[in-house]
Amino acid sequence: MKEPLRVTITGAAGQIGYAMAFRIAAGDMLGKDQPVILQLLEIPPAMDALEGVAMELDDCAFPLLADIVTTDDPSVGFKDTDFALLVGAKPRGPGMERKDLLKENGKIFGPQGKALNDHASRDVKVLVVGNPANTNALIAQANAPDLNPRNFTAMTRLDHNRALGQLANKTGSHNSHIKGMIIWGNHSATQYPDISQCTVDGKAAAELVDDDWYKDSFIPTVQQRGAAIIKARGASSAASAASAAIDHMHDWHLGSNGEWVSMAVPADGSYGIKEGVIYSFPVICKGADYEIVQGLEINDFSRERMTATDEELREEREGVKELL
């Protein structure tokens, strides 16, 4: 039996946390042979609800769940943790953009970055889900100077999976037959879902769908999918967000089998995106690490959109510079 790995979920009594904890305990994230210790972090008013989540986890008798820690103290919640899923933050309501949450949610991520810095495993892998996810990840990273900055990431896997779903439906294929999907930039309405490198059943996607559908339907649908879910459900996406977070951490830890997946990671100059923002790129995960896919040709249409989403991220950064 392997030694258990520690997984922290913040906001674990919230709707994404509730959709995520049971799947992680069942082995969906780190593998069916990997025991886990769940470290569930909440704020004091949610501790009763969190105890209820812990009771239900006990009641599942998961073979892989080695222990459960519930706490409202970040120094306990992040103690020695190997994987930190930073979910706890306010969701937006109808008519809001995710960056409207920055003032309120941004202040959560400085103290959590510091607590990770002081208490987590030195190899901790951090995924920020709470919105606006990219800039919150930047805040957490800036407050954790002793940790590897590469280990601070934000979630665009939900956008990636949404894009696969849209293209699969349009082409009458299955999402598993689509390769080379890319989400560039921010998890926001400026994100750029790019099918220029995509194949569907081995054929170039751009030849299977017409340009008008791609530009006027596919791109805005993926960009606005979060708002469409809020409108339909009266609450922001939860099970799909949890599933995407599990996919992100699963692939980062266990590899993406040579496939491209989208992760928002610290920009390193690749594709002309300068350091200083957490930007979504196509990556391949291998050996518990990720690498940005290099050498792709960027046409004018793509460049314009990649720049627009980069500019938005730099504006968001400017708005929280006192937290960095």
Ligand SMILES: NC(=O)c1ccc[n+]([C@@H]2O[C@H](COP(=O)([O-])OP(=O)(O)OC[C@H]3O[C@@H](n4cnc5c(N)ncnc54)[C@H](O)[C@@H]3O)[C@@H](O)[C@H]2O)c1
């Ligand atoms: N990146 C993405 O793709 C994506 C997708 C869906 C949702 N989200 C975002 O995820 C966040 C959570 O969404 P939700 O639907 O689960 O919200 P929710 O309101 O149901 O749950 C949030 C939980 O976080 C807790 N919390 C708040 N501050 C905290 C703190 N400082 N420490 C620990 N816990 C804290 C709250 O008590 C609550 O239980 C929102 O910001 C939402 O916009 C991101």
Ligand SMILES: O=C(O)C[C@H](O)C(=O)O
């Ligand atoms: O859209 C939101 O506010 C929630 C989340 O970021 C999503 O994409 O579903």
